[in-house]
Amino acid sequence: MTPNQGAQVGDQGRRVGEIGEFGLIADIVRRLPGGAPVLVGPGDDAALIATPDSRVIATTDLLIEGRHFRLDWSSAYDIGRKAAAQNLADVMAMGAVPTALLIGLALPGELSEEWVLQLMDGLRDEGGMVGAAVAGGDISRCDLIVLGVTALGDLQGRPPVLRSGARPGDRVVLAGRVGWAEAGLELLRHNCREPAEVVAAHRRPQPPYRLGPVLAAAGATALCDVSDGLLQDVGHIAAASGVGVDLWTEALPVDEPLRVAARELGADPLRWVLTGGDDHPLVGCLPAGQDPPPGCRVIGAVVLGNGVTVDGRPWDGAGGYDHYS
C-alpha cells in the first residue's frame, strides 16, 4: 500500500505533527490567493462561492497514497497538480468553467510541512490555470496520505453537456492527449525515465480545460473526460445515450513519443491510446454538420446499436480501468 514510506517524511524541516492542525492551516492559507468567485474563503465553517447562473457544477474524488500516486514517482507539487486536474477535468467535461476547489487532507504526523505546502502549491497552481481558487478544506490525521478534492464550476448559462445525448450520425471528437499517462506509468514500472515527456504525462496530466466550454458552445451532444480509458469512457457515452460508437484507429492520435516508449518496452501504443486512463482528455459527440473546433479531432462515429467497436469490430485487447479489477 505504501511502497515508500521513507519518501513521505521529507528530508528536513518541521513535521506536521509538531505544527498541529491549526498552525498548518494558517501556513497553508497564507500561500493561497483569493479568487473572484470565492466570496468567503478558508477560515470559517464553510466557503461561499458565487454561482452567476444560479446553478453549480460539483464533483469530488479521493486520491490515496500508493494507489493514485506514489511518493517516489511524483513530487508533492505534481501530486497536487494531478489531484486538482482530475477534478477540474470533470467540471470541463460538463461544459463548465471551474470556479473553486475544496481540499480535504489526511496526513501522517511525521510528514514534513514543506511536503504539504508543495502539495497545496500544486493544487493552487493547477486551479489557478483555470481561475479556480482553493476556497476551503479540512485537515486530519491518517497513517496514509489521502486527498479529497472537490471542484465546483459555472456553466455560464449553458445547459450541461451530459453523457446521454449522443445520436446516431454524430461524429466522435477527441481533444487532448490520450495514452500518455498510462505509457508513462509503464515506463516508471520498468525503471525507464525516457521519453521524459511521457513520464511527465503520468505525473501531471494536461486536460484541455478550455475546450469543454468550447465544445459545449459548439453544440456537443455528449461529453465525458477520459479517466478510465478511451474505450471505457466512450462506452459510458454509448450506454447512457443508447447508441453504438465506432472508433477509427487511423484517426486516433498515436503520437510519436508514444511510439518511442512502445518500442522501448515492446508494447503496443494503440493499446495505451484505447485503454489508458489518467490523461483526462475530452471525448464527445458533435452533430455531423458541425465542424470540430480547433484542437479537436474526429476519431469515430455514433451508430445505431450499442457498445463500442474499433474499425467496425469489437476490440480484443484488455479493457479500461475498474478500481476493483
Added chain:
Amino acid sequence: MTPNQGAQVGDQGRRVGEIGEFGLIADIVRRLPGGAPVLVGPGDDAALIATPDSRVIATTDLLIEGRHFRLDWSSAYDIGRKAAAQNLADVMAMGAVPTALLIGLALPGELSEEWVLQLMDGLRDEGGMVGAAVAGGDISRCDLIVLGVTALGDLQGRPPVLRSGARPGDRVVLAGRVGWAEAGLELLRHNCREPAEVVAAHRRPQPPYRLGPVLAAAGATALCDVSDGLLQDVGHIAAASGVGVDLWTEALPVDEPLRVAARELGADPLRWVLTGGDDHPLVGCLPAGQDPPPGCRVIGAVVLGNGVTVDGRPWDGAGGYDHYS
C-alpha cells in the same frame, strides 16, 4: 489504526471487490432518491445543483476508519449519519440550508456490499432530514475505509454569518447538545453501554439544523458549529472577531444524562461540556437587545479583550481537539 479489521468484512453477502466499482455505483444509485435542488445527479462527470440566490455554501471533510469512527462501536448506518451530520452542521453554521451531498468512498475490496449500502443509507437519511440529496461521488479502493463528504447549501438570500462579526455586548447563545458525544466516547472506552442515550450521541450527533437559518434571520453577528469543543470553537469566534468571550457555567447545559455518565466514570461533566467535540451544536452571538429564538440559550457574553474565560477566569482544564495533539 484499524482496531477491528474483522468487523469491516461483514458476515455475509457479496464483497465490494467481487462487484466492482461500476456495479457498486449502480447498486448505490438505485437506493438514492432525487432531490429538488439536484438538477443532474449521480452518473455523469459531475453533478449540477440549483443555487437560487446565485451563491453556494460549500464545505468538505475526510473521515478515516479508526480515527473518526470505529467499526466495532458504530454501525455502517450510524457512520453514514454522522459523516453527513458533521458536514451539514458546517452548512447550518453559516446560516444556510443544506441542498446536496457529494460522497467520496475509499473501500477495502473485502468489505461487504451490504455494509456500503447501509453507510449510504445513513448518508442519504441524514441528508434527507434537511432536504440535501446525495448528488454524486466517487469510489476507489483503499485498505482503510475513508469517506470524503462535501456538503452544499443555500443562504436563501441572507448574508453568511461568519465567525468574525461578534461585538462586545453581544450575548453568546448555544443551540443543541454539547458534551454528549465526548461522554459517549468515554463510556465506550470504558466498555460501558449506559446511559444508552449518551452512548448513542457519540454514534449519531443531532445538530440543530433548523436553528442555523433561524439564528441568521434573528440577526446573529457570529456563528460556528462546535466540532472541536465549546471552548475551542468559541475561541475561534473570539479570535476572528477580535473580542473576548466569557462563558457562565451556571448557564451551560450540564444535562442529567451527562451527570449520570460522569458519576459512572468518576469524571467531571462540565469538562465534557466545555471541551467535548462532535455534537455539532451551534454557538453564536446575538446583539444584546435580541431575544434568543426558542431552542437557544444564553451561555455567556462577548467582552472587550481576547480569549475565552469561564466565569471570568481562564479555564484550567484541558483544551479542545487538535488533530495532531
